[in-house]
Amino acid sequence: MMTRTACPYCDGHGYVQLLLGGSETCYCCQGTGSEKEGENRR
Ligand SMILES: [Zn+2]
Numbered sequence: 001m002m003t004r005t006a007c008p009y010c011d012g013h014g015y016v017q018l019l020l021g022g023s024e025t026c027y028c029c030q031g032t033g034s035e036k037e038g039e040n041r042r
Pocket residue numbers: 007008009010011012013014015026027028029030031033034
C-alpha cells in the first residue's frame with residue numbers, strides 16, 4: 001500500500017501563496033504536493 005501524505009506546507013498544491021502576492025513553488029515538497037517519504041518514487 002502506498003500512503004501519500006499531502007504536504008502540510010502547501011496542503012498538497014505544490015505551491016504556496018505569498019503574502020506579497022503571487023505564488024511560489026513549495027520548497028518543502030518542491031512542487032510535488034506530497035511529503036517526501038521516499039516510498040512513492042520511481
Ligand atoms: Zn509542499
